Amino acid sequence: MPKSQVELVDHWDVLGLRATHSIDYHCADVFVPATHTYLATTTNPANGGAIYRLGLVNMSAIGHTGWALGVGRRLLDELKLVAAAKSGTRNAAVDTVQFHAAYATAEAKLRSARAWAMEVWRGIEDTLDTGELTSTEQDTLLRLALNHATWTVQDVGQTVHPSAGTAAIRRGPIDRFLRDLGTGNQHITSSPTVLQNCGKWHSGAQPRAHWEFLDLMPCPPGRRVRTGTKGRQRTPGSRIHGACYDAAAWQRGQSRCAW
DSSP states (O other): OOGGGSEEEOOOOOSSOGGGOOOEEEOOSOOOOGGGOOOTTOOOOSSSOGGGGGOHHHHHHHHHHHHHHHHHHHHHHHHHHHHHHHTTSTTOGGGSHHHHHHHHHHHHHHHHHHHHHHHHHHHHHHHHHTTOOOOHHHHHHHHHHHHHHHHHHHHHHHHHHHHTGGGGTSSSHHHHHHHHHHHHTTSGGGSHHHHHHHHHHHTTSSOSEEEETTEEEEOOTTEEEEOOOTTOOOOTTOOOSSEEEEHHHHHTTOOOOOO
16 A cells, blocks of 8 residues: 555654654555455464464564563663673672672573573474464463563563663663663553453463453353364363364364364
8 A cells, every 4th residue: 555545643752662653544545455454363374384373463472572571681781781880989889789689680580581481482383383273371371471571571670770870861771771661561462451361361260262362252152172282182071271163163073273
């Protein structure tokens, strides 16, 4: 679609993530051929490899998780440079045991969040490589890993800000990444609602469910859950972690996920 047919709404006047230029746009009286459209919930890509079967929201989680972990890593690396420059000066906070303990704790939290995110995504890659779709368990874990990474890095930022002193308020890398963090953690993918939905699945409060975008939805009557693992035994009525599938189709040997 030519840019001239689109009304751009230049309202991205924010403190952080300014370079993303995440503006809105409007289209009026514009014909869009069906060949240039797709269902936002589709997991049947027209092009690309296995990763594109994740769907739009799940794929975006890759970028959001990587962004959070990257910001956390850069903040701690920048704080390390500040500490090296200030160490040995009069009343330097970076020479205290409190600072050393806080830095170690932040490092452990960040590395733990990264390790878990990598574990979750390795499992997802293995499932996609078999030709299957992800299960509800995996769809929940990738959302939870993103939420955990985002708010873990928020905690890291709370350590960096007071420890960096005036470097945290003057224009520079720490100031920039703290502002980016304060903006990025407001994204809907890391909202309390998503966290609550993850809790519904993991606590067993809503075991027969599937994800539609960021909402955990109950399976309609007549459907069961599927594991999302190719070749695994599926028994109608059993309690297994997965997404919804058509029980009648299972009886016919056609147990591919309907969602």
